[in-house]
Amino acid sequence: MNFLKQKTILFLLVISGLQITTAQTFIQRYADVANQTSQANITNNLTEYEALGVKRRGTQALQNTLNWLKNKYLSYGYTAGQMTEDSFANSTYTCKNLVLTKIGTVYPNTYVIVCGHYDSITGTGTNDNGSGVVTILEIARLLQNIPTEYSIKFINFSGEEDGLIGSQHYVSSVVNGTNPKMDIRLVFNIDEVGGRAGMTNNNITCERDTGSPTSNNATSNTMTNELITCVGLYSPLSTTLSYAYASDYMPFENNNEIITGFFETNETPYAHTVNDLLINMDPVYNFNVAKAATGAMLHFARASTTLASETFNTDFQISFFPNPTKGKLNINLGTLKENNYTFSLIDIQGKEVYKDSISNAKQIETIDVSSFSKGVYMGVLETEKNRITKKIVIE
Incomplete structure (x- = not known):
């Protein structure tokens, strides 16, 4: 056997080993979380969303829905600092995308985005896309206190019914x-997943990128097949593989990002009409979709497979990253509601080498540590009521 052939066989063995070790398997912890999906939450949130009226651009109903979304996230334990509004306007109206960010523990600067639009046209849009809205809310509720390696952005887009202008604005400006x-690791779009009343709704369509640019199509296909696996592992639904079109993942796809998505298989005939109402939907199906989506997000964001550590939540999910660092250090306020604090660096001799007071802090503040000597330090974030310390390595 010649040397080149030996190397080829070794390479194939290594690749084969990698495929075995990275295969998707059932994770009990993920199932336990997905099984906490609440049918009552799904149905109640659909009812509340419907009662908010026709959520057309520039209307009070659209603004009221935005406020409703904010209050939902706050009730789940997120903070106002974790939410940002991405506004876009013309001469006659202003619309806002709502972005909630949960910082990851290992890859804080890489994001898994789960998104869907909250605006409607003609009718209340309870299926298109209240069903996606309540699914995203349930994922956010269930993942709030679970560490994930990748950061997550929960995005509620406006302007989808006006030609994807909200998601296009977000891609261009943010x-x-x-x-x-x-x-961005992945964009997971959820649009119209409410099912049809009176039908057997037991299948969810999983969407992959088949358009241009084509350079991201293979990875989108891989991720969508992972999504299909998650549906089978964490919900009772079966799946249909299809293609992505005409929803908020398209501006991301055009930007060469990796996309996937959910869409109901039994498509409603009532989208964009006054009959897009809960009475014409299947809320049990919406519940099962939320279970599947929760399991998928746990997988895509690489959630902890054990119970959330006490430290993660008692420390308000505060983190300092990157760690180790060479130049810039980011201070993530996590779920801490106090936004006035001091931050200090203490060296291994116990000497305070840096201290700064930060008022009205943003969710993430950045300091320059490039002038400090290499070594191990203790980072200390202190407010009137709390003191959080974490080890920081400067390289």
């Missing part, structure tokens, strides 16, 4: 406006 450009 994703591409970030320096360096925002690093």
Whole structure:
């Protein structure tokens, strides 16, 4: 056997080993979380969403729905600091995307986005897309206190019914406006997943990228097949593989991001009409979709497979990253509601080498540590009521 052939066989064995070790398997912890999906929450939130009226651009109903979403996230334990509004306007109206960010523990600068639009046209849009809205809310509720390796952005887009202008604005102004450009692992879009009353709704359509640019299609296909696996592992639904079109993942797809999505298989005939109402939907199906989506997000964001550590939540999910660091250090306020604090760095001799008071702190503040000597330090974030300390390595 010649040397080149030996190397080829070794390479194939290594690749085969990697495939075995990264295969998706059932994770009991993920199932336990997905099984906490609440039918009462799904149905009640659909009812409340419907009662908010026709959520057209520039209307009070749209603003009321935005406020309703904020209050929901706050009730789940998130803070106002974790939410940002991405506004876009013309001469006659202003609309807002709502973005809730949960910082990851290992890859804080890489994001898994789960998104769907909250605006409607003609009718209340209870299926299109109240069903996606309540699914995203339930995922956010269940993942609030669970550490994930990747950061998550829960995004409620406006302007979808006006030609995807909300998601396009977000991609142009935020994703591409970030320096360096925002690093996105996956965009998971959920649009119209409420099912049809009186039908057997036991299948969810999983959407992959088949358009241009084509360079991301293979990875989208891989991720969508992982989504299909998650549906089978964590819900009673079966799946249909299809293609992505005409929803808020398209501006991301055009931006060469990796996308996947959910869409109901029994498509409603009532979208964009006054009959897009809960009475014409199947809320049990919506519940099962939420279970599947929760399991998928636990997988895509690489959630902890054990119970959330006491430290993670008693420390208000505060983190300092990157760690180790060479230049910039980010201070993530987590779920701490106090936004006035002091931050200190203490070296291994116990000497305080840095201290700064930060008032009205943003969710993430950044300091320059490039002038400090290499070594191990203790980072201390202190408010009137709390003191959180974590080890920081400067390289």
